[in-house]
Amino acid sequence: MTSPASTAAPFRVLSPPARAGRWWSGRRPVRSVLAATLLAAGCSSLPADEVSGGGSTAGVIDVGRSEGGDLRAQDEVSDGEPVDGSAPPALDGAVDPGGWSVPDVPIQTAASLDDLVVPDRPAPVGLRVVSVGIDAAVTEVGIRPDGDLEVPAEAEIGWYRFGPEPGGPGSSVVAAHVDYNGRPGAFFPLRDTVVGDVVEVDRADGSTLQFEVVSVARHGKDELPPDLWRRDGAPQLVLITCGGPFDSRVRSYEDNVVVVAVPIG
Amino acid sequence: MRTSRFRALLALLTTLATIGLFAPGASAQDTSDVFVVHGIPGVTVDVYVDGDLTLEGFEPEAIAGPLSLPAADYRIQIFAASDDAPASAEDRTDDAVIDVTPAVPGGANLSVVAHLDADGAPTLGAFVNDLDTIDAGEGRVTVRHTAAAPAVDIVAGGAAVDGLTGLANGGEAVVALPADAYPTGLAAAGTTEVLVDAPITIAEGTNLVVYAIGDLAGGSFTLITQSFDGLHSAPAQVNAGTSGLLDPAGPSSVPALVTAGVLGVAVVAGTARASFVRR
Numbered sequence: 001m002t003s004p005a006s007t008a009a010p011f012r013v014l015s016p017p018a019r020a021g022r023w024w025s026g027r028r029p030v031r032s033v034l035a036a037t038l039l040a041a042g043c044s045s046l047p048a049d050e051v052s053g054g055g056s057t058a059g060v061i062d063v064g065r066s067e068g069g070d071l072r073a074q075d076e077v078s079d080g081e082p083v084d085g086s087a088p089p090a091l092d093g094a095v096d097p098g099g100w101s102v103p104d105v106p107i108q109t110a111a112s113l114d115d116l117v118v119p120d121r122p123a124p125v126g127l128r129v130v131s132v133g134i135d136a137a138v139t140e141v142g143i144r145p146d147g148d149l150e151v152p153a154e155a156e157i158g159w160y161r162f163g164p165e166p167g168g169p170g171s172s173v174v175a176a177h178v179d180y181n182g183r184p185g186a187f188f189p190l191r192d193t194v195v196g197d198v199v200e201v202d203r204a205d206g207s208t209l210q211f212e213v214v215s216v217a218r219h220g221k222d223e224l225p226p227d228l229w230r231r232d233g234a235p236q237l238v239l240i241t242c243g244g245p246f247d248s249r250v251r252s253y254e255d256n257v258v259v260v261a262v263p264i265g
Numbered sequence: 266m267r268t269s270r271f272r273a274l275l276a277l278l279t280t281l282a283t284i285g286l287f288a289p290g291a292s293a294q295d296t297s298d299v300f301v302v303h304g305i306p307g308v309t310v311d312v313y314v315d316g317d318l319t320l321e322g323f324e325p326e327a328i329a330g331p332l333s334l335p336a337a338d339y340r341i342q343i344f345a346a347s348d349d350a351p352a353s354a355e356d357r358t359d360d361a362v363i364d365v366t367p368a369v370p371g372g373a374n375l376s377v378v379a380h381l382d383a384d385g386a387p388t389l390g391a392f393v394n395d396l397d398t399i400d401a402g403e404g405r406v407t408v409r410h411t412a413a414a415p416a417v418d419i420v421a422g423g424a425a426v427d428g429l430t431g432l433a434n435g436g437e438a439v440v441a442l443p444a445d446a447y448p449t450g451l452a453a454a455g456t457t458e459v460l461v462d463a464p465i466t467i468a469e470g471t472n473l474v475v476y477a478i479g480d481l482a483g484g485s486f487t488l489i490t491q492s493f494d495g496l497h498s499a500p501a502q503v504n505a506g507t508s509g510l511l512d513p514a515g516p517s518s519v520p521a522l523v524t525a526g527v528l529g530v531a532v533v534a535g536t537a538r539a540s541f542v543r544r
Contacts, residue, residue, distance in 0.1 A: 109324075109328075113465060118466060143443075178505060179506050222502065231497065252507070256503050
C-alpha cells in the first residue's frame with residue numbers, strides 16, 4: 001500500500017520568530033485572540049494529571065459528525081470541566097480597561113520533516129595556540145554512553161558538535177587530553193595559557209578565526225560553569241582539558257582546566 | 266492565499282477583558298503557554314469568541330503561539346470559513362463545527378489541535394508539551410496521532426521503535442533518542458511493513474513533535490511538525506587525562522597553590538574564576 005502522505009507530507013518546522021506572523025503582520029491583537037480562542041476550545045477536556053505535566057493521552061472534545069459528513073453544526077458541547085487547581089478568575093470585570101495589552105503571538109505554517117535536516121556549519125578542522133605550542137587537528141565529538149563528553153585520542157582536539165561552531169552565537173567547546181596512555185595530549189600545554197594569548201581556529205572552508213584568551217581557570221569536574229554550555233548569546237570559544245590532583249586509583253584528574261577566549265575584531 | 270479579515274476587534278477585546286483573559290495580577294502558575302495547531306486539511310475556519318468574529322481564515326497546517334493565558338472559561342465557536350462572515354455568531358446562517366465553553370487550565374505548556382478523530386469527524390485535542398531538559402547528546406520525539414487513520418507503530422529498520430507503538434487517534438508517545446537521523450516510517454499497529462515513510466532528524470536538546478493529520482483513506486493524510494529547542498543540558502563530565510603526567514610534581518602543582526589564593530579573592534569578588542600564573 002502506498003500512502004499519499006509519503007509524497008505529499010509538507011514538513012515545515014515551527015521556526016523562530018523571524019518567520020512568524022507571515023499572515024497577520026501588524027495585526028497582533030487578532031492573532032492573540034485567535035490563539036486564545038482555539039486554546040480555550042481544546043482545554044476543557046484536559047485531565048488534571050495532564051495539566052500538571054506528564055500526561056500521555058490527549059484530551060478530546062467530542063463534537064460528533066453531521067449527517068452529511070461535512071463540517072456542520074454540532075450540539076453545543078460545554079462540559080467546561082474545570083481542571084483541578086485552575087479555577088477561573090472572577091468574571092465581574094475587575095479589569096482596568098487601559099491596563100491590559102495583547103501579546104504578540106506568531107502564526108506560521110507548520111513545518112515539514114524534510115526541513116529537519118541539521119544545517120551545515122563551518123566546522124573547525126585545526127586549532128593553534130602558538131604561544132604555548134598547541135597545534136592539532138580538530139574532529140567532531142559528541143557524548144559517550146556514560147554521559148561524558150567524548151574526547152579524542154592524544155593527538156587530536158574534539159569539537160563538541162551539539163554546541164555552537166567556533167565563532168557562532170553561544171559558547172563553542174573544544175576539548176583534548178592533557179595526557180593519554182602515558183603521553184602528553186594535544187592540550188598538555190593548555191594550563192600555561194595566559195590572558196591575552198591568541199587562539200587560531202582553521203575551518204573547513206579554508207578560513208581562519210582568531211580569538212583572544214580572556215580567562216584561564218580550574219574547576220572541579222562537577223562544577224563547570226553553565227555558561228560554558230550556552231547555545232546563544234555572545235560568541236566565545238572554550239578550551240577544556242584536565243588538571244589538578246591526579247587520582248591514580250581511577251586514573252583521572254580531579255579538575256578541569258578551562259580557557260575562555262573571545263573573537264578578535 | 267485567502268485574505269484574512271478581522272472584525273469587531275474592539276468588542277472582542279472588551280469581552281476578553283471582561284471575562285478575565287487579560288486580567289492583571291494572575292500569578293505565573295495560573296497561566297499556560299499555548300500553541301494552536303490547525304490539523305484539519307482543506308478546511309479554513311472562522312473563529313468566534315463569545316459571539317464576536319475574532320479571526321477569519323485560519324488555514325490548515327498553521328500553528329499559532331505561544332500565548333500566555335490565565336486560567337479562565339471562554340465560549341468558542343468555530344465555523345467553516347465563510348466568504349462574508351458576519352461579525353456576530355448570531356448572524357451566521359450555518360452551524361458551528363465546534364461550539365464549546367471550556368476552561369483553560371494553568372501552569373502548563375499546551376498544544377491544542379483541531380483535528381479529525383478516527384472516524385473523520387472534527388474534534389479538538391489538547392496535549393501537554395514536555396519541556397523538561399534532555400540528557401546531553403539526546404533529543405526527544407513526540408508523536409501525536411491526530412488523523413483519521415488506524416492505530417500505528419513507528420518502525421525503523423524492520424522493527425518497532427521502543428516506546429513508539431500502539432498509537433491510536435488522540436494518543437501520543439514520547440521517547441528520548443540519541444540525536445541523529447532515523448529512517449523511520451509508520452506501520453499498522455503490530456506490523457512492520459512501512460505504509461508511510463517518515464524519516465526524522467532528531468536535534469540534540471530539542472523536543473520534535475510530529476502530528477499525523479488528515480484522512481488516510483481520503484488521501485489527505487500528512488505529517489506536520491512543531492519543535493521546542495533549548496532543552497539541552499551539559500555533558501556529565503569532561504574527562505581528558507588518564508596518565509597523571511602532571512602529578513605529583515608536574516607543572517600544575519605550582520599553579521594549584523597559587524590558584525587557591527587567587528580563587529579565594531575571586532569568590533569574594535563575585536566570580537568563581539581563577540587565573541593561572543605563567544611559569
